[in-house]
Amino acid sequence: MFSPLRSTLSIPATTISRRRQEVGGLVMFLIGIVLLSYTALTVVAQAPLIGVCNGRVADNLPPEGDVVAFYTANGITKMRIYEADQFTLQALKNTSIELALDVPNEVIPTLAADPAAATAWVQTNVISYAPSVQFRYIVVGNEVMPTYPISHSVLPAMHNIQNALAQSPAVAAANVKVSTAIRVDLLGTTYPPSAGAFADSATAYVVPIVQFLAANGAPLLANVYPYFAYIGSSGQVALDYAIFGTGGRVVVQDGALGYQNLFHAMVDSVYAALEKAGAPNLQVVVSETGWPSAGNDGATPENAAAYYLGLTNGTVTSGTPKRPGQPVETYLFAMFDENQKPGAASEQHFGLFTPDKQPKYPLVKFTN
Numbered sequence: 001m002f003s004p005l006r007s008t009l010s011i012p013a014t015t016i017s018r019r020r021q022e023v024g025g026l027v028m029f030l031i032g033i034v035l036l037s038y039t040a041l042t043v044v045a046q047a048p049l050i051g052v053c054n055g056r057v058a059d060n061l062p063p064e065g066d067v068v069a070f071y072t073a074n075g076i077t078k079m080r081i082y083e084a085d086q087f088t089l090q091a092l093k094n095t096s097i098e099l100a101l102d103v104p105n106e107v108i109p110t111l112a113a114d115p116a117a118a119t120a121w122v123q124t125n126v127i128s129y130a131p132s133v134q135f136r137y138i139v140v141g142n143e144v145m146p147t148y149p150i151s152h153s154v155l156p157a158m159h160n161i162q163n164a165l166a167q168s169p170a171v172a173a174a175n176v177k178v179s180t181a182i183r184v185d186l187l188g189t190t191y192p193p194s195a196g197a198f199a200d201s202a203t204a205y206v207v208p209i210v211q212f213l214a215a216n217g218a219p220l221l222a223n224v225y226p227y228f229a230y231i232g233s234s235g236q237v238a239l240d241y242a243i244f245g246t247g248g249r250v251v252v253q254d255g256a257l258g259y260q261n262l263f264h265a266m267v268d269s270v271y272a273a274l275e276k277a278g279a280p281n282l283q284v285v286v287s288e289t290g291w292p293s294a295g296n297d298g299a300t301p302e303n304a305a306a307y308y309l310g311l312t313n314g315t316v317t318s319g320t321p322k323r324p325g326q327p328v329e330t331y332l333f334a335m336f337d338e339n340q341k342p343g344a345a346s347e348q349h350f351g352l353f354t355p356d357k358q359p360k361y362p363l364v365k366f367t368n
């Protein structure tokens with residue numbers, strides 16, 4: 001999440017788109033009630049789709065254990081953490097929170113070079129906490145680009161971690177998936193969404209990873225930021241399209257599919273790229289998305305509130321135009337404002353809460 005989505009710049013300026021006996025009847029009636037209740041329960045019990053990233057690049061955040069309790073207090077049942085912090089892992093034991101655990105970029109070369117190092121990392125950070133901690137994903141690398149020297153190490157590290165996880169029956173039974181979190185910038189084309197394709201310069205890096213994910217039934221994780229696409233578009237992307245503000249109006253017509261918001265368009269461009277890469281059944285999980293409240297163009301509390309409300313009201317994550325019945329598991333970035341985040345000024349203002357645990361957007365609910 002450090003640069004605008006350059007490929008969105010290619011949006012052309014012109015496109016801005018109900019007897020017999022009494023007893024029998026009573027039985028039927030009771031069965032009806034049971035069925036109705038069952039249906040209602042099924043809906044209510046649907047797995048929550050919304051998680052929150054627990055970034056801690058700050059010197060003023062609550063202690064790790066308090067943060068875990070604060071997730072639970074707010075009904076947040078999925079968390080992503082960026083390193084294997086032992087205080088957080090300890091606090092997560094016996095909670096109902098599912099975890100996406102990152103392998104930090106700088107650790108990847110070691111785990112790639114030596115299977116024993118991967119086994120040790122998995123033993124210390126995963127197996128020793130399972131099943132009390134519900135691991136969902138091991139995220140091997142965040143936003144690694146093909147130009148980074150570590151890019152050659154990502155897939156070997158994924159292999160070694162996958163093999164190490166398989167050595168624990170408890171972890172294997174929990175079906176923990178190994179993946180990596182990409183930037184949508186790996187796509188050379190994102191517009192229209194059906195034209196989505198990985199850049200030629202990225203295919204040698206990303207296609208073998210996609211094949212690994214497909215072989216293991218794991219999703220591709222993608223950090224999806226309509227905010228950066230918006231500010232990098234020189235006015236070609238309309239604000240209301242970026243912040244779920246079009247009131248149901250189709251802004252981009254792409255063949256038979258109509259797009260009312262940029263988030264769906266970006267996710268579907270990734271699905272299109274996966275189809276072209278030979279993995280039409282791979283699922284996309286949005287491993288980060290958010291909108292800052294200050295620091296750069298378009299970064300206001302009002303725009304951020306609209307963005308997070310639009311995302312979490314159940315409409316958006318129920319599916320995309322290209323995958324209508326397929327829920328999009330989505331991790332909001334981030335839990336708190338992070339006052340030591342480097343980069344653009346907006347980087348420090350992505351929090352859903354202030355460091356003293358006040359909600360910046362009180363209307364946002366995390367329970368779908």
Ligand SMILES: *[C@@H]1O[C@H](CO)[C@@H](O)[C@H](O)[C@H]1NC(C)=O
Nearest residue numbers: 090091092093094095131132
């Ligand atoms: C978690 O639950 C397990 C099984 O009930 C129990 O043995 C363990 O002590 C609990 N751990 C914590 C940290 O509460």
Ligand SMILES: *[C@@H]1O[C@H](CO)[C@@H](O)[C@H](O)[C@H]1NC(C)=O
Nearest residue numbers: 244245247248309310313315
């Ligand atoms: C959810 O948000 C979308 C986009 O803003 C909007 O069209 C829809 O009416 C909202 N639905 C509810 C139930 O709030």
